[in-house]
Amino acid sequence: MAPRTKDQNKEIRETRRKMIMQAALELFSKEGYHSTSINGIAKRAEISKGLLYNYFESKEELLKIIIMEGIMEMENMMVIPPSESVSKSDLIYMIDSVFERLSSQKEFWMLFSSVLVQPDVLEIVSGELGVVLEGLLKEMEDYLRRSGSPSPREDAYVLGALFDGISLNYFINPEGYPLESVKNRVKEIFVR
Amino acid sequence: MAPRTKDQNKEIRETRRKMIMQAALELFSKEGYHSTSINGIAKRAEISKGLLYNYFESKEELLKIIIMEGIMEMENMMVIPPSESVSKSDLIYMIDSVFERLSSQKEFWMLFSSVLVQPDVLEIVSGELGVVLEGLLKEMEDYLRRSGSPSPREDAYVLGALFDGISLNYFINPEGYPLESVKNRVKEIFVR
Amino acid sequence: MAPRTKDQNKEIRETRRKMIMQAALELFSKEGYHSTSINGIAKRAEISKGLLYNYFESKEELLKIIIMEGIMEMENMMVIPPSESVSKSDLIYMIDSVFERLSSQKEFWMLFSSVLVQPDVLEIVSGELGVVLEGLLKEMEDYLRRSGSPSPREDAYVLGALFDGISLNYFINPEGYPLESVKNRVKEIFVR
Amino acid sequence: MAPRTKDQNKEIRETRRKMIMQAALELFSKEGYHSTSINGIAKRAEISKGLLYNYFESKEELLKIIIMEGIMEMENMMVIPPSESVSKSDLIYMIDSVFERLSSQKEFWMLFSSVLVQPDVLEIVSGELGVVLEGLLKEMEDYLRRSGSPSPREDAYVLGALFDGISLNYFINPEGYPLESVKNRVKEIFVR
DNA sequence: AATGAATGAGAGTTCATTCAT
DNA sequence: TATGAATGAACTCTCATTCAT
Numbered sequence: 001m002a003p004r005t006k007d008q009n010k011e012i013r014e015t016r017r018k019m020i021m022q023a024a025l026e027l028f029s030k031e032g033y034h035s036t037s038i039n040g041i042a043k044r045a046e047i048s049k050g051l052l053y054n055y056f057e058s059k060e061e062l063l064k065i066i067i068m069e070g071i072m073e074m075e076n077m078m079v080i081p082p083s084e085s086v087s088k089s090d091l092i093y094m095i096d097s098v099f100e101r102l103s104s105q106k107e108f109w110m111l112f113s114s115v116l117v118q119p120d121v122l123e124i125v126s127g128e129l130g131v132v133l134e135g136l137l138k139e140m141e142d143y144l145r146r147s148g149s150p151s152p153r154e155d156a157y158v159l160g161a162l163f164d165g166i167s168l169n170y171f172i173n174p175e176g177y178p179l180e181s182v183k184n185r186v187k188e189i190f191v192r
Numbered sequence: 193m194a195p196r197t198k199d200q201n202k203e204i205r206e207t208r209r210k211m212i213m214q215a216a217l218e219l220f221s222k223e224g225y226h227s228t229s230i231n232g233i234a235k236r237a238e239i240s241k242g243l244l245y246n247y248f249e250s251k252e253e254l255l256k257i258i259i260m261e262g263i264m265e266m267e268n269m270m271v272i273p274p275s276e277s278v279s280k281s282d283l284i285y286m287i288d289s290v291f292e293r294l295s296s297q298k299e300f301w302m303l304f305s306s307v308l309v310q311p312d313v314l315e316i317v318s319g320e321l322g323v324v325l326e327g328l329l330k331e332m333e334d335y336l337r338r339s340g341s342p343s344p345r346e347d348a349y350v351l352g353a354l355f356d357g358i359s360l361n362y363f364i365n366p367e368g369y370p371l372e373s374v375k376n377r378v379k380e381i382f383v384r
Numbered sequence: 385m386a387p388r389t390k391d392q393n394k395e396i397r398e399t400r401r402k403m404i405m406q407a408a409l410e411l412f413s414k415e416g417y418h419s420t421s422i423n424g425i426a427k428r429a430e431i432s433k434g435l436l437y438n439y440f441e442s443k444e445e446l447l448k449i450i451i452m453e454g455i456m457e458m459e460n461m462m463v464i465p466p467s468e469s470v471s472k473s474d475l476i477y478m479i480d481s482v483f484e485r486l487s488s489q490k491e492f493w494m495l496f497s498s499v500l501v502q503p504d505v506l507e508i509v510s511g512e513l514g515v516v517l518e519g520l521l522k523e524m525e526d527y528l529r530r531s532g533s534p535s536p537r538e539d540a541y542v543l544g545a546l547f548d549g550i551s552l553n554y555f556i557n558p559e560g561y562p563l564e565s566v567k568n569r570v571k572e573i574f575v576r
Numbered sequence: 577m578a579p580r581t582k583d584q585n586k587e588i589r590e591t592r593r594k595m596i597m598q599a600a601l602e603l604f605s606k607e608g609y610h611s612t613s614i615n616g617i618a619k620r621a622e623i624s625k626g627l628l629y630n631y632f633e634s635k636e637e638l639l640k641i642i643i644m645e646g647i648m649e650m651e652n653m654m655v656i657p658p659s660e661s662v663s664k665s666d667l668i669y670m671i672d673s674v675f676e677r678l679s680s681q682k683e684f685w686m687l688f689s690s691v692l693v694q695p696d697v698l699e700i701v702s703g704e705l706g707v708v709l710e711g712l713l714k715e716m717e718d719y720l721r722r723s724g725s726p727s728p729r730e731d732a733y734v735l736g737a738l739f740d741g742i743s744l745n746y747f748i749n750p751e752g753y754p755l756e757s758v759k760n761r762v763k764e765i766f767v768r
Numbered sequence: 769a770a771t772g773a774a775t776g777a778g779a780g781t782t783c784a785t786t787c788a789t
Numbered sequence: 790t791a792t793g794a795a796t797g798a799a800c801t802c803t804c805a806t807t808c809a810t
Contacts, residue, residue, distance in 0.1 A: 003792035004789055012794070032312035034226035038780060048796050053781065110309070116364055117306035120224035154377035157361070157370065162350070165357025169349070172308055178349065185346035189381060201769090230805060240771045242808085251805065393790095416696035418610035422784060432792045434787085443784065498693035500748055501686070504608035538761035541745070541754065542738070549741025553733070556692055562733065569730035573765060579771035580810050588773070614801060624775050629802065 017055050020045045021069075024062050029110040033063060033121050060124045067115060067125050070108045071132050074101070086147035091191050094143070098163055099183045102170060110171045113164065136160075159190065209247050212237045213261075216254050221302040225255060225313050252316045259307060259317045262300045263324050266293070278339035283383050286335070290355055291375045294362060302363045305356065328352075351382065401439050404429045405453075408446050413494040417447060417505050444508045451499060451509045454492045455516050458485070470531035475575050478527070482547055483567045486554060494555045497548065520544075543574065593631050596621045597645075600638050605687040609639060609697050636700045643691060643701050646684045647708050650677070662723035667767050670719070674739055675759045678746060686747045689740065712736075735766065 004012075023045035027036040038059055042049045056062040102109060115121050122129075137156055144159070145152035166186075170177045215236035219228040230251055234241045248254040294301060307313050314321075329348055336351070337344035358378075362369045407428035411420040422443055426433045440446040486493060499505050506513075521540055528543070529536035550570075554561045580588075599621035603612040614635055618625045632638040678685060691697050698705075713732055720735070721728035742762075746753045 002789070003790085004794085008789080009793070016794085030311060032226075032310045034224075035312035037778085039778090049780090050782080050797065051795050054794070057781095059780065110311075113360070114306075114309040114311075117302070117309055117360060118224045119222060120227035122364070151373075151377060154370070154373050157374045158354070158358075158377050158381065161357030161361050161374070162354045163357065164360050165353030165355065166350075168305075168309060168356050168360065169353050172314070178346070181343075181346050182349045182353070185343060185350050189350070204769095229803085241806085242772065243770055245806070246769075396790095414695060416610075416694045418608075419696035421782085433785085434793065435791055437785070438790075494693070497744075498690075501690040501693055501744055502608045503606060503686075503690075504611035506748070535757075535761060538754070538757050541742075541758045542761050542765070545741030545745050545758070546734070546738045547741065548744050549737030549739065550734075552689075552693060552740050552744065553737050556698070562730070565727075565730050566733045566737070569727060569734050573734065578810065579769090580773085584810080585772070592773085613799080615799090625801090626776065626803080627774055630773070633802095635801070 013055070016045075016047070016051075020047070020052055020055055021062070021066055025066055025107050025111060028063065028066070029107040029114070032114065033111075033118070063115070063121070064125050064128065066108075067112060068128055068132075070105075070112065071129070074105075075132070075136065086143055088147075088191055091147050092187060095183065095187055095190070099179065102167055103174075103179070106171065106174070109167050113168050113171065116164075155190075162186065205247075208237075208239065208243075212239070212244060212247055213254070213258050217258055217262075217299050217303060220255065220258070221299040221306070224306065225303075225310070255307070255313070256317050256320065258300075259304065260320055260324075262297075262304065263321070266297075267324070267328065278335055280339075280383055283339055284379060287375065287379055287382070291371065294359055294371070295366075298363070298366070301359050305360050305363065308356075347382075354378065397439075400429075400431065400435075404431070404436060404439055405446070405450050409450055409454075409491050409495060412447065412450070413491040413498070416498065417495075417502070447499070447505070448509050448512065450492075451496065452512055452516075454489075454496065455513070458489075459516070459520065470527055472531075472575055475531055476571060479567065479571055479574070483563065486551055486563070487558075490555070490558070493551050497552050497555065500548075539574075546570065589631070592621075592623070592627070596623070596628055596631055597638070597642055601642055601683050601687060604639065604642070605683040605690070608690065609687075609694070639691075639697070640701050640704065642684075643688065644704055644708075646681075646688065647705070650681075651708070651712070662719055664723075664767055667723050668763060671759065671763055671766070675755065678743055679750075679755070682747065682750070685743050689744055689747065692740075731766075738762065 020041065024036070024041045027040055027044060031040075038052060039049055041062075042052050045052070052062075056065065115125060137160060140160060141152045141156040144155045149155045166179075166182060170179055212233065216228070216233045219232055219236060223232075230244060231241055233254075234244045237244070248257065307317060329352060332352060333344045333348035336347045341347045358371075358374060362371055404425065408420070408425045411424055411428060415424075422433055422436060425446075426436045429436070440449065499509060521544060524544060525536045525540035528539045533539045550563075550566060554563055596617065600612070600617045603616055603620060607616075614628060615625055617638075618628050621628070628638075632641065691701060713736060716736060717728045717732040720731045725731045742755075742758060746755055
């Protein structure tokens, strides 16, 4: 029998890779990074422990890749054409899309928030992460400047913090959190 | 030598208890809950591992007590006389005092934020914590209502989230964070 | 395309077999038996792990075959026509050829020495090896007897041990070892 | 009840330390470094796996310490007062004592030889070892010079190699090896 | 009250080997 | 013939907790 073709293998690898990352994301976000065991991830992904190491060289690398790919995905979504000015509706659109992502990518954001506040875990991703976050902040500042904010840098910090804080509170108790009315209030406050 | 009196003993116990809690707080916030070992705490508190268990029955209980006592201490500070109305200067005072505490009790807030976003760790304290947080939120809502906010509940959520988010961002990189100008911007936005 | 003839197939098999053995020898001697992985051998031989098992049924068998074929090759070289007597120049020739082989077949001798002193590894080859070594010793004893040694058995042991010891020391630090002057001293001592 | 005194603890620690080292030496030499598991060592020393790590911080460190302490012990025995000259009987005494140690400290020497020829294992101890071995060689050279050897450096190498080789052969098959008659032949050859 | 030696369950990781293709 | 995805047993090491003293 002929061996698998390279394409077949590539597909298998890509599928498995995603399965593992999905399983890990679910557990990391549900149980926390430290409380999630490689064993648990493997079981949820329905593979053997050993195979996981065929795809990711360590638990740390697995986390790193999940975070980095997640951030990049988000960045791609966030990119706004650097047009002359940013209208009110642009701002509203941005706020809407951030809130939308909060629920549609809940697990990723829970994991991400939790990574940020655990010094030991943050260190794992910090190398790659620092640069990316700087970029995001800059972009938001630029965005706010073009939308006419009098102090875009401070507003970027405030808005960034606000989003982080809302995620945080939302994730602690998703069912009980009035996401919709909070979103509306945010619009009232920041879009004039 | 006369044996120690009961009072002396009680005092020694109380001192040690605080020392252990302080050591644990420092390590929990600096290294993360999971990465902090009982051994490390005992060493920092300059006692033996065994003795630590004489004061706290487990690592989990130690965390729980640190968090609960910290929250209570904060609540005491926050209590505002339920006067008829809240003036602009009252609001400013509140914002100032929150920011002030961010730096003066940095370690506690770092730990607290990190507990909130780690489901496995949150579970340890969740029983007791839920009630307390509800209370805080209610209090802030009440406060904002009396200060004339048109939607005090939403504003309480927004302001609460904002404080959480700012802490979070501040703690990740305390030196680089423009705490002062962010504080001023918050005042501009929320105090009209 | 015509299918490969049987001869061609056989030739390919033989070539591959040697490539695998060469790769394994290099790694075994450079990294040690246990620290060498099947994966590493396969990569160095530029074949797949699976194919390796088509040629050798286990890592142990691979080692066994490398050692046995190496010894046999050496034996062939060593064979001396059982003439009546052995002259001084014969002895010198033997010593020279042993030393020559030390450097020309360094990898094999390194592996061989290391196998001898690792009980767990020795066990893998011991069955087949014992007999062969006995033979070598006998042959050397005979050789020395014919060269006029007063105690050929003991001299065989001494000379054998000396060669082993020199290899060992030489291999630990090939660049720093004064192989040439040691060889000359050995000749002075043993050839009178 | 009072806690143990420092002296009591020190004694306990010293005893256990030796027990663990003895168990490890036996297994390392009998099974080989890689084939010996921490579990096995702990079992033989009749302690728990965890406790072993209370005494030695890793398997590698355990090996390193066994080797270094063994070498030092040997060096102490070897030290010869740097008198003007070395007599025949001094040389004989040295040879005797080397051979004596071969059997009395068999396990250590088996381990030591095996470490020398396993590059991966050698690396573990190489840092500390290199210096020590240089010293030994120098000492033997000096010794031979004072005993009147015409080429002390080469003789030191030859004698060193001879001892190594004899150990090696002896250890492979201790029962069958004619240690006594080999020793006598060595004396005949090297003591004139 | 106080110590730290001791335990043991469970963690992350490696690797020879198998097997579907 | 040839591949490399997949397995699982075994490994080293960690740490909260207990307990004899």
